[in-house]
Amino acid sequence: MKLTCAGTKKSPTYYIQKSVRIGNRTTTKTVERLGSIEEIKARCGDEDPIEWAKDYTKKLTLAEKESKQAILLKYSASQLIDKNVRRSCNAGYLFLQDIYYSLGLDKICAQIFEKYKFDYDLNDILSTLVYSRIISPGSKRASLSEAQDFLEQPKCELHQIYRALEVISKENDFFQSELYKNSQSVINRKKEVLYYDCTNYYFEIEDEDDFRKYGVSKEHRPNPIVQMGLFMDADGIPLSFSLFNGNENEQPSMSPLEQKIIKDFGTSGFIVCTDSGLSSTANRKFNSIQGRGFVTTQSVKKLKGFLQDFCLDDDGWYLPGSKKTYKLSELDEEADYEKVFYKDRWINEDNLEQHLIITYSIKYRNYQRTIRERQIERAKKLVESPSKLTKKKANDPKRFIEQGHCTSDGEVADKVITSLNLAQIDAEAKYDGLYAVCTNLEYSVSDIIRINQKRWKIEECFRIMKTEFKARPVYLSRRDRITAHFTTCFTALIIYRILEKKLNERYTCEELISTIRSMNMMIAPGEGYIPTYTRTDITDALHETFGFRTDYQITSQKNMRKIINQTKKKQK
Secondary structure: OEEEEEEOOOOEEEEEEEEEEEOOEEEEEEEEEEEOHHHHHHHHOOOOHHHHHHHHHHHHHHHHHHHOOOOOOOOOOOOOOOOOOOOEEEOOHHHHHHHHHHOOHHHHHHHHHHHHOOOOOHHHHHHHHHHHHHHOOOOHHHHHHHHHHEOOOOOOOHHHHHHHHHHHHHOHHHHHHHHHHHHOOOOOOOOOEEEEEEEEEEOOOOOOOOOOEOOOOOOOOOOOEEEEEEEEOOOOOEEEEEEEEOOOOOHHHHHHHHHHHHHHHOOOOOEEEEOHHHOOHHHHHHOOOOOOEEEEEEOHHHOOHHHHHHHHOOOOEEOOOOOOEEOHHHOOOOOOOOOOEEEEEEEEEOOEEEEEEEEEOHHHHHHHHHHHHHHHHHHHHHHHOHHHOOOOOOOOHHHHEEEEEEOOOOOEEEEEEEEEOHHHHHHHHOOOOEEEEEEOOOOOHHHHHHHHHOOHHHHHHHHHHHHHOOOOOOOOOOHHHHHHHHHHHHHHHHHHHHHHHHOOOOOOHHHHHHHHHHOEEEEEOOOEEEEOOOOOHHHHHHHHHHOOOOOOOOEEHHHHHHHHHHHOOOOO
């Protein structure tokens, strides 16, 4: 097959053609019309369209050659299989490997080797830990064991992995900064807006140490924890992380990591978006200098009285892009269900000028009501069993319960009376549907709302690490090894997020990861590899995106070696 061009110089049209023989004569047949340069650009993204077209032609040629191959495999119903001979392998990691090498992680490992001169292959160890974290997450021992099922088996041993963790921990900052630099040649990093949040990870131990401490567990676990602060870009791709003691306040964790980003990543003029729990006055002021800005959620309940009155006022609400004012009491429950109304004003808090934006939606109001009604039902059950009442927390159903020594008519009771606190329920209900944001930016309300709406992506990052990557519980005790563990989780998350972007975010996390995990192949000794997985739209998308295929009826050993070499292409 060959790439051909027709049309004029100003508007050429490209085709893939091949020579075919019909009887005694040879003619040319068009295999595929690629179209104009603009049509090709729509398929190839940031690549050079002509180079992409040439590579695509080569892939079609190879595919055609492979399709003509016929291999006969003979099996005997009376012959036992060979003992201790591997008969299957996972090939799904190859897509992760392609991104791993495009990020230059092999070169990062080589640079670290030059510094320490250790006697093990750091790249082999790191890639094993990263692929395993996505394909078959578990302890380091389990990761090494499960990685034996990969098409390419790791060469490292368990004691070498633990030694490597110590080095990875020492070079954690270097890993992060180099990953960021290299990633810019792989995908466009949208760093104009950065999102920051914290979570924590538990350890199945009872005794604290100087790092793993008892603190407020976000999963309500009665175990010591360590905390993680994470920055991500506007596309949901992690940027940098830090770890701190389990008993420390989250708020002071942001500015040190931010300063590291400014110093190591060479970027300073960005907007930081956080939730209200991280939006201390100090953090807001820190992000009001040197070209930075902030967007943060704001609790309406914690505003000063006159500002609460402003938020709760029925009149003076707008729709983005409209000058018409609305009254919340006059909204139509059906026609206005999906609409988001707002009002805004500038305020001065702690000598800091801030733009306060309050939004209201019927949909959000109903959501809040549903949540509270569920909590009230739980509170009713607790009223019936007052012995279960303990200290009330901020969002605990117990906050809707009151206890006293008087009856409803004011008489002194012989015992404690437990009942629903209707005043508390009414006090919270008046805020239903309201959502507030504070910023120092002179942006439009629509732009501020749009920035804040993407905060869910950082929460999803944490969910992926905890649920899909099983980053906790952590089966390590030394601080350096714990740090290295999260470095590999962080790296795996970057690779996974880039994978999502390459597939245009068409599939859910569960769909994509389960597909990669299932992409197993039977090994036909001396012949090649036979897919045992189900070919789907997702497997097709993976193969088309990365430019190789493992879903032919059989892939020869020679062609599989070519695929492996392709996934290990070096970063330019």
